[in-house]
Amino acid sequence: MVQQVFFKETAKATDNFTNAPFSTGNDPLVENAQILGLLYTTENYMDGKNEHDSFGILFSNTFNNSLDAQDATKPFNMDENVGIQTADRVLSIERRAMPQTGEAINLHTSQYRATTYTLILKISDIDKEMYLRDDFTGNTKELVNGYNEVDFTVDPNNAESIDTNRLVFISSRHFQFHKKKKLAINSTLTRLVRMVLQLPVPILPVS
Numbered sequence: 001m002v003q004q005v006f007f008k009e010t011a012k013a014t015d016n017f018t019n020a021p022f023s024t025g026n027d028p029l030v031e032n033a034q035i036l037g038l039l040y041t042t043e044n045y046m047d048g049k050n051e052h053d054s055f056g057i058l059f060s061n062t063f064n065n066s067l068d069a070q071d072a073t074k075p076f077n078m079d080e081n082v083g084i085q086t087a088d089r090v091l092s093i094e095r096r097a098m099p100q101t102g103e104a105i106n107l108h109t110s111q112y113r114a115t116t117y118t119l120i121l122k123i124s125d126i127d128k129e130m131y132l133r134d135d136f137t138g139n140t141k142e143l144v145n146g147y148n149e150v151d152f153t154v155d156p157n158n159a160e161s162i163d164t165n166r167l168v169f170i171s172s173r174h175f176q177f178h179k180k181k182k183l184a185i186n187s188t189l190t191r192l193v194r195m196v197l198q199l200p201v202p203i204l205p206v207s
Contacts, residue, residue, distance in 0.1 A: 032058040032125075033058070033060070033098065033125040033126045034059060034122070034123075035056070035057040035059075035121060035122070035126070035130070035169065036054070036055075036056045036122040037055050037056070037107075037119060037120065037121045037122070038053075038120040039051060039052050039053045039054070039119055040052060040118045041114040041116065041118075042114075042116040042117055042118045043114065043116070045118040046118075052079060053077060053081050053082045053083075055082050055084055055092055056092070056093045056094075057094050057105065058094070058095045058096075059099065059126060060097070060098065063095040063096050063097050064096070065096045065097055067086055067091075070095040071091050071094050071095060072091055072094075073090070073091060073092070074089075074090040075092070076090075076110075076111075077111065079111055079113050080111050080112060080113060080117075081108065081109065082107060082108065082119070083107070083108045085107060085108040085164070085165055090108045098126070098128075099126060099130070099169075100171065101128060101172060102170070102171065103171045104168050104170055107165070107168065108165060110162075110164045112156065112162055114154075115153055115155070116152075116153050117152055117153070118150070119132075119149075119150040119151075119167075120147060120150075121147070122146070123143050123145050123146065125145070126145070126171075128171040129142065129172040130142075130143040130169060130170070131171075131172060132150055132169055132170075133167070133168045133169075133170050134152060135160075135163070135165070135167075136161050136163065136166045137152070
């Protein structure tokens with residue numbers, strides 16, 4: 001990705017979005033299992049203000065875990081960043097195979113400007129139990145199918161607290177939802193993922 005995308009609060013209205021860009025194919029936000037995330041300072045979240053950054057992981061048995069043209073390299077912000085950490089780089093959007101038991105997916109967080117944060121995670125149609133592990137505190141939170149709120153704090157004077165890879169998704173044993181249904185998609189998350197999916201994002205070779 002070679003440009004940043006900014007949203008205004010007024011752009012979050014769900015009736016303002018059109019499916020036109022996907023009229024020639026399936027909608028990845030409907031067809032794929034997913035983890036979508038928004039990073040807020042807790043103050044912004046409590047005050048109903050904008051998120052600072054976002055990411056999306058789309059899962060399908062037709063995808064793979066290799067870095068390829070299906071993935072979107074992250075454009076870094078001057079302030080808070082959140083993305084998916086791979087061996088080679090950080091991604092804004094990653095398409096990957098369905099998670100396997102015990103698989104770990106690292107998040108990247110950086111450029112903290114505050115000390116208290118709220119991460120909103122939307123989980124959809126994943127057939128494994130999913131957890132978010134905080135390697136600084138040692139806490140692990142089970143994630144439910146739907147919306148999850150994760151609060152955490154950082155200490156700028158503690159290297160482990162601001163470690164860019166302190167947050168990790170872990171998949172556990174097979175899990176069946178009692179009532180499997182499509183969830184309403186949060187428009188802010190939807191807009192981010194759709195716009196990133198439309199932009200040409202070359203995956204450059206690692207130097």
